[in-house]
Amino acid sequence: MIEAIKMSEPADPRLDDIRDLNHSDSRPDLPGGKGLVIAEGSLVVGRLVESRFPLRCVVGFGKKLADFLAEREPSELAGVPVYEVTREVLKQVAGFDMHRGLVAAAERVPEFSVAQVLDGARTVVVCEGVNDHENIGSMFRNAAGMEVDAVLFGNGCADPLYRRAVRVSMGHVLRTPFAHIEGSYTTWQRGLAELQEQGFHLVSLTPHPQAVHLADALVDADGQPYEKIALLVGAEGPGLSEHAMRATDVRARIPMAPGTDSLNLATCAAIAFYERQRSLRRVK
Amino acid sequence: MIEAIKMSEPADPRLDDIRDLNHSDSRPDLPGGKGLVIAEGSLVVGRLVESRFPLRCVVGFGKKLADFLAEREPSELAGVPVYEVTREVLKQVAGFDMHRGLVAAAERVPEFSVAQVLDGARTVVVCEGVNDHENIGSMFRNAAGMEVDAVLFGNGCADPLYRRAVRVSMGHVLRTPFAHIEGSYTTWQRGLAELQEQGFHLVSLTPHPQAVHLADALVDADGQPYEKIALLVGAEGPGLSEHAMRATDVRARIPMAPGTDSLNLATCAAIAFYERQRSLRRVK
Numbered sequence: 060m061i062e063a064i065k066m067s068e069p070a071d072p073r074l075d076d077i078r079d080l081n082h083s084d085s086r087p088d089l090p091g092g093k094g095l096v097i098a099e100g101s102l103v104v105g106r107l108v109e110s111r112f113p114l115r116c117v118v119g120f121g122k123k124l125a126d127f128l129a130e131r132e133p134s135e136l137a138g139v140p141v142y143e144v145t146r147e148v149l150k151q152v153a154g155f156d157m158h159r160g161l162v163a164a165a166e167r168v169p170e171f172s173v174a175q176v177l178d179g180a181r182t183v184v185v186c187e188g189v190n191d192h193e194n195i196g197s198m199f200r201n202a203a204g205m206e207v208d209a210v211l212f213g214n215g216c217a218d219p220l221y222r223r224a225v226r227v228s229m230g231h232v233l234r235t236p237f238a239h240i241e242g243s244y245t246t247w248q249r250g251l252a253e254l255q256e257q258g259f260h261l262v263s264l265t266p267h268p269q270a271v272h273l274a275d276a277l278v279d280a281d282g283q284p285y286e287k288i289a290l291l292v293g294a295e296g297p298g299l300s301e302h303a304m305r306a307t308d309v310r311a312r313i314p315m316a317p318g319t320d321s322l323n324l325a326t327c328a329a330i331a332f333y334e335r336q337r338s339l340r341r342v343k
Numbered sequence: 344m345i346e347a348i349k350m351s352e353p354a355d356p357r358l359d360d361i362r363d364l365n366h367s368d369s370r371p372d373l374p375g376g377k378g379l380v381i382a383e384g385s386l387v388v389g390r391l392v393e394s395r396f397p398l399r400c401v402v403g404f405g406k407k408l409a410d411f412l413a414e415r416e417p418s419e420l421a422g423v424p425v426y427e428v429t430r431e432v433l434k435q436v437a438g439f440d441m442h443r444g445l446v447a448a449a450e451r452v453p454e455f456s457v458a459q460v461l462d463g464a465r466t467v468v469v470c471e472g473v474n475d476h477e478n479i480g481s482m483f484r485n486a487a488g489m490e491v492d493a494v495l496f497g498n499g500c501a502d503p504l505y506r507r508a509v510r511v512s513m514g515h516v517l518r519t520p521f522a523h524i525e526g527s528y529t530t531w532q533r534g535l536a537e538l539q540e541q542g543f544h545l546v547s548l549t550p551h552p553q554a555v556h557l558a559d560a561l562v563d564a565d566g567q568p569y570e571k572i573a574l575l576v577g578a579e580g581p582g583l584s585e586h587a588m589r590a591t592d593v594r595a596r597i598p599m600a601p602g603t604d605s606l607n608l609a610t611c612a613a614i615a616f617y618e619r620q621r622s623l624r625r626v627k
Contacts, residue, residue: 201610204603229604274621313617314624319488320513326485326613329606333614336598337558 061128061136063143069151074142076115076164079154080222094167097222098230100159101127106230108135112165118142120149123160167220173211173250176236177257180208181287182335184328185240185254187247187303188215188294195219196227197325198292203231205332210237213247213303215294244302251306260285261307263299264292264331266321268312273331276311277338284338290331295324345412345420347427353435358426360399360448363438364506378451381506382514384443385411390514392419396449402426404433407444451504457495457534460520461541464492465571466619468612469524469538471531471587472499472578479503480511481609482576487515489616494521497531497587499578528586535590544569545591547583548576548615550605552596557615560595561622568622574615579608 066074076095095115098107101123108114108131117139119127124143128136150156177183184207189195195217202210210219216239217224219232240250255261262276270276278284291307293299304310313322313330321327350358360379379399382391385407392398392415401423403411408427412420434440461467468491473479479501486494494503500523501508503516524534539545546560554560562568575591577583588594597614599605606614 197607197610200604201606204599204606205597206600231603272621272624313489314620315488316490319515320484322485322488322613323481326481326610329610330614330617333597333617337556340556340598 061131061133061141063124063128063141065143067145067148069148073116073140074118074144074152077118077162078152080162081154096165096167096220096233097225098163098165098233099157099161099222099226101130101161103226103230103233104161104163105131106233107163107165110165110230110233111168112233113168114139115164115166116140116142117161117163118144118149118152119161120144120146121160127161171236171238173238173240173253176209176211176238177254177259181339182207182332183209183211183254183259183289184332185211185213185251185289185291186216186293187213187291187299188297189292189324190215190217190294191324192217192221192224193227194295194324196224196232198328199224199228199231199235201325201329201332203228203235205329205336207235207332207335210235211250211289212237212239212241213250214241248302248306251303254289255308257287259287259289260309261289261291262331263304263307263310264290264327265298265304265310265312266315267310270310270312273311273313273334274338276309277335284335288335290328290335292324292328292331295321345415345417345425347408347412347425350426350428351432353432357400357424358402358428358436361402361446362436364446365438380449380451380504380517381509382447382449382517383441383445383506383510385414385445387510387514387517388445388447389415390517391447391449394449394514394517395452396517397452398423399448399450400424400426401445401447402428402433402436403445404428404430405444411445455520455522457522457524457537460493460495460522461538461543466491466616467493467495467538467543467573468616469495469497469535469573469575470500470577471497471575471583472581473576473608474499474501474578475608476501476505476508477511478579478608480508480516482612483508483512483515483519485609485613485616487512487519489613489620491519491616491619494519495534495573496521496523496525497534498525532586532590535587538573539592541571543571543573544593545573545575546615547588547591547594548574548611549582549588549594549596550599551594554594554596557595557597557618558622560593561619568619572619574612574619576608576612576615579605
């Protein structure tokens with residue numbers, strides 16, 4: 060049985076990890092930010108507990124906390140303080156009403172290298188300039204559901220461990236491995252070249268009407284799926300840079316009706332993940 | 344040249360159509376609600392202007408309004424008052440800062456009948472219990488982009504003309520025809536039976552692992568796409584009711600990795616729209 064410590068004083072420094080969440084984690088990646096990983100709600104807190112990120116504390120109220128603790132093995136939370144508060148105290152500490160009733164904080168850990176996340180991977184997604192946390196979160200949720208093995212980030216992408224991305228991903232940013240290919244133009248070009256050297260077929264997703272149909276881009280001339288695929292996606296609006304597209308093997312499009320708008324980025328990526336999984340289903 | 348009427352008094356009754364937007368249109372479908380269609384931003388206001396909904400007024404400020412008026416033909420706005428306000432006045436009237444700088448109101452019109460929207464349609468989506476405006480909006484955006492001809496609503500669905508749905512759909516709820524099959528259990532069953540009588544192949548989308556792969560559900564035994572397809576989707580969480588699924592020809596699934604969550608409803612629908620379009624591409 061896991062024992063919770065009852066707390067009634069919002070100013071208690073033991074609650075600092077989850078204080079002013081709308082502020083303190085707005086740029087956790089920058090020096091001066093706390094740099095903690097924050098999970099909200101039973102499902103996502105559960106995934107944080109099971110993740111590689113070392114848990115620092117769990118805070119909650121009422122039945123939501125009790126139910127959560129009843130479902131976990133004491134060993135999973137060994138050495139981790141669990142604080143029981145009221146909904147009102149949690150609201151004062153976090154800075155907003157946390158109706159999910161449960162929040163947890165964990166430490167960041169050193170990121171995987173590109174080589175680590177590619178090891179054994181057959182399908183990866185590579186993001187360029189994807190600066191929207193909601194799109195990043197949705198993409199991880201969809202990637203996990205459709206067997207994408209890893210996510211790579213080029214320049215200009217939002218932090219996948221930002222609280223909102225963690226929440227929208229339903230915790231999958233804590234599970235699906237990711238790595239950054241950041242730095243100079245040369246670093247980025249070299250990163251893409253290395254993917255090719257490792258046998259990945261590089262596919263740019265673009266709304267351009269002259270691009271190849273997505274279904275044709277993921278299979279070879281005999282209709283066989285490529286062994287390894289890297290799907291490149293850019294930000295909604297600007298899309299992929301021309302130099303990123305030039306470094307890929309093929310430009311692929313999802314056909315759109317005339318006079319309509321391009322799809323939301325995460326939706327577009329989800330369709331590509333689906334097509335990839337579809338191309339492999341007779342082969343596996 | 345379209346002339347705007349300058350207004351400086353937030354209490355002016357001529358601005359009532361766009362007053363307290365967070366409140367007055369929260370249930371525009373109920374008696375007592377204003378029942379107006381509200382569009383925000385140049386793109387969506389433009390689509391409202393071109394739609395079947397009679398325009399009542401356009402309100403905006405600064406360059407956003409000027410640019411919009413410069414792009415329209417005067418005949419498109421004939422007889423429609425255009426009010427120029429400041430950003431501050433618009434904020435006071437609408438109840439929030441409308442950074443898009445442009446808003447318009449239109450009247451609702453009698454809805455299409457089911458027979459009207461099915462006339463000539465090859466691909467339709469049928470919603471049951473989809474009570475989230477954002478999902479409805481995204482679905483219309485995706486439907487328009489991927490050549491879905493109409494949307495049908497069963498019981499328990501959110502109002503597609505609610506302001507948030509209009510915005511998320513990027514105005515496509517104003518363009519893609521929709522109709523309601525509401526009422527008793529019998530009405531709903533009869534509605535589905537009528538779709539079948541009109542030659543639609545009815546496909547339920549479900550995460551159930553024993554359902555048929557989506558790609559196989561949309562083609563016949565010879566691999567040929569069905570002439571007419573109706574895709575049924577239920578709310579995220581509960582999904583389609585068992586009696587709706589029983590009334591369909593086939594239950595189709597998008598394969599998901601074990602231990603992951605089902606896809607967001609609009610994403611799931613987008614993948615089905617993509618697969619439908621994909622099945623037709625060699626045929627058209």
